[in-house]
Amino acid sequence: MTNTFLYLLxxxxxxxxxxxxxxxxxxxxxxLPEEFLVQLQPDNAEQNLFFFxxxxxxxxxxxxxxxxxEGLKTNASQDPLFGTVAYLEKSNELVLYQSxxxxxxxxxxxxxxxxxxVEMGMQWKKAILAGKTHPQ
Numbered sequence: 001m002t003n004t005f006l007y008l009l010x011x012x013x014x015x016x017x018x019x020x021x022x023x024x025x026x027x028x029x030x031x032l033p034e035e036f037l038v039q040l041q042p043d044n045a046e047q048n049l050f051f052f053x054x055x056x057x058x059x060x061x062x063x064x065x066x067x068x069x070e071g072l073k074t075n076a077s078q079d080p081l082f083g084t085v086a087y088l089e090k091s092n093e094l095v096l097y098q099s100x101x102x103x104x105x106x107x108x109x110x111x112x113x114x115x116x117x118v119e120m121g122m123q124w125k126k127a128i129l130a131g132k133t134h135p136q
Contacts, residue, residue, distance in 0.1 A: 004103075005022070005026075005042045005046065006022065008049070008102070008105055009022065009028055011106060011108075014107065015111045016111060018030075026041060026042065028041070036053065036118065036121060036122060036125065038052070038053045038114070038117065038118060038121070039052045039053070040114075043099070046102065047101065047102060047103075048099045048101055048102060049105060051083065051096075051097060051098045052095065052096070053083075053095065053097070053117070053118075054088070054091070054093045054095050055093065055094040055096055055121055057093050057094075058093065059092070063133070066133045067094060067128065068094075070133045071087070071094070071134070080116070082117045082119070083096040096120060096124065098117055100113060123135035
């Protein structure tokens with residue numbers, strides 16, 4: 001674990017008024033309102049910072065196929081795209097992830113990217129829980 005990630009978390013924590021810590025796996029998880037969990041973790045080479053959030057489980061069937069098709073359409077949309085919609089087969093969950101080069105981040109930039117990522121994830125979660133195939 002480099003000081004870069006730890007320093008970045010410290011700066012980010014000051015902005016969001018939370019003391020952030022790294023767990024034994026080198027990640028920092030934040031449980032936000034509405035049970036929305038976001039994990040921040042550098043890659044093994046510590047060149048990139050990954051955001052990851054499970055959104056909701058998707059039951060097998062036509063509905064899941066339609067949601068995943070809409071996710072692909074979202075992934076192909078224009079930037080800025082705050083996250084990539086994906087399906088995690090192991091847990092049958094719709095997830096959101098994104099990565100950014102660590103060397104381009106500071107606390108403020110991380111806070112802005114994090115806010116966009118959370119907003120995108122919450123839009124997807126609310127849409128799926130309402131029975132829709134994608135956010136409007």
